[in-house]
Amino acid sequence: MFVILVYDTAAKRNPKVLKTCRKYLHWTQRSLFQGELTTAQYRALTAALRNVIDPTHDSIVTYTARSPEFVETTTLGVRLGGSDDIL
């Protein structure tokens, strides 16, 4: 599946959130990761993130699509991360 992940977490937890996201996804922009994962990988990612965040304060939104074909990516301005290698 194609996964887009946007995080809004407390600064002190950001390093752990970033480390966890980088294990599974490509950094695309500040607070934004994307990539292709299997269902098992996606479940492992969200399970790992639930262990890292404070669910009463932090927020992570994921958008998943069955395949990257269903989603078109457009960048205005600077292209920061390496999305080209996966789309």
Place this chain on the structure above:
Amino acid sequence: MFVILVYDTAAKRNPKVLKTCRKYLHWTQRSLFQGELTTAQYRALTAALRNVIDPTHDSIVTYTARSPEFVETTTLGVRLGGSDDIL
């Protein structure tokens, strides 16, 4: 179409970026908007944003899908914005 928008823009330009995004989309999380737009509305939004950002410094990534049905949204932790009304 279903539109996800993530912005990473200089603080001094954020108010204009936010104002432009709010005209067309729902705020979902820090730096994140989503919503359903016609192709014409999407073009108007990106044209307006191009007038507001510094393309040598700022970055805005949009993900578009033909319909919200193609994208599943999941929130870990706090649900900040009003995504429920459109998904």
